[in-house]
Amino acid sequence: MEHCAHARYVWNLAVEQHQHWQPGRASAPGYAEQSRQLTEARKAFAWLAVGSQTVQQQALRDFAQAMSNFFAGTHGRPTWRKAGVHEGFRIVGRRGLHWDARRLSRKVGEVWVAKVGWVRFRWSRQVPDSARSFRVKRDRAGRWHVCFAVIPPPIIGPGTGEVVGVDRGVAVSAALSTGERLSVPGLRGTEANRLRRLQRQLARAKLGSNRRARAKIALGRLRARETDRRKDWVEKTSTALARRYDVIRVEDLKIKNMVRSARGTLDAPGTNVRAKAGLNRSIHAAGWGLLVKRLEQKAPGRVEKINPAYTSQTCHACGHCAAESRESQAVFRCRACGHADHADVNAAKNIRDIAAGRAVTARGALQPLGGAMNREPQPVLTSG
Structure with missing residues (x-):
């Protein structure tokens, strides 16, 4: 010490x-x-x-x-x-x-x-x-x-030229374009209940007391268990992806901006602060940044970051883009062709194919091959 x-x-x-x-x-x-x-x-x-x-x-x-x-x-x-x-x-x-x-x-x-x-x-x-x-x-x-301190050698790809798209989410930590849905193993129900009890006990304990010290140690052990599971999942998932695919495409997410607090200031207080704080915790628990960091270290030069705009609203089958096509967190049903798929898997497929035969328009939407972008008509605003 x-x-x-x-x-x-x-x-x-x-x-x-x-x-x-x-x-x-x-x-x-x-x-x-x-x-x-x-x-x-x-x-x-x-x-x-x-x-x-x-x-x-x-x-x-x-x-x-x-x-x-x-x-x-x-x-x-x-x-x-x-x-x-x-x-x-x-x-x-x-x-x-x-x-x-x-x-x-x-x-x-x-x-x-x-x-x-x-x-x-x-x-x-x-x-x-x-x-x-x-x-x-x-x-x-x-x-x-x-x-x-040792820098491990990079993982060699299979050499098949296979490409995979990875969509990161909260409910599903990583959805692959192959249809696989992977989730970080978090705390079990009993462990989550104990975590809340320890947090309340820590808040009530007096500063500098032995009870507060014991509560901090118990809380740290529970948090360490959650962190160990997340890191273990990231290591196994990143190694498997680096071995199975030659090119791995992920969204270029600005995670630091996404997890900013919504509290605002005294003059301009924020709204839905508790909901935003819960979303921020879920993003951190999903290991978004760590997964991409380990992929870039294990498969250098084989990880491509793609513009995430409209990937979750665009139908992979026909290229039609509409926010209403995503009916819920898990369900995607195209308003044009009726194609249905898991929402995260559909987004992963768009991420995989966004650089292979599909262009990105100035607004970031996907454009299918051989035709104009099928986007629902927007109302025209006129003055007067």
Whole structure:
């Protein structure tokens, strides 16, 4: 825990230094200057010198990398790390990690942590010799994890040229153009009831009390169980799609904009805030962003993002576009040709074929081959 506290303290100091910078002032210190300041701080404060210099320097390296990602436009600005939430640190191997991590039995291994010694862990998979660093982290459920920094090789496609469309939703987490409907396994009914009871207990508990601490641990364990199931589903689903198909087409959804709060401001309060908050939770629980992220990592260059406009309102059979064709969340029945299908599967088929023989109009609707877009006539507004 001391390593986690020291790494978090050094990280927050670096964040504070960069927050004090303003246009017109000298640039904020980089890694070299912060590392020099860290050496001086270790001489001045004995409690900081007790910790591992490697752990503290790696926190500065992680912050420097985070700032580089921010200036590159790929990530947000680094923020504060909070005790109980961000518990972890990174270690770089002394002589190559294959000397610092060793296997004791089929399920048990141990790793060398500076100023701690050999720490045993559950050996869940083989540690490659190419690994040179690892991260130790503690989640909200109180579980410790050892994560080795290795970039796995990409999954090779089948070579058949087969294309699949994936439509992401709330009731159905991922609908495939083949007709398959996949859903993230969430909490069971009894677990959901216990979650609500724990949330009420946490709200009533006094700040700093032992009862509140116990409630937070129990709630964290239940949330961790839900997160583990979602991540496991994402890993299995993304691996299966990368192995079965050469091209995977998904909607180019702006998830960050979709899950914004509807509370508004004091001057202009929002409407249907509770319903929007529930929708936001459902979107996060479905793992939309994580699924596409893992697909792009496992099948690089084979994931195509498609404009999602009108894909759920367009009939895959005839190309007719009308909002009334989607009768409900699950039922799609074309108003022109009568074609009926599951709404999410119909959208997945449009996503699959949107770049193969169908064009996208300026308004984003699909246009079938060999003809004009069959869209219901719209009323003409005249003045006076």
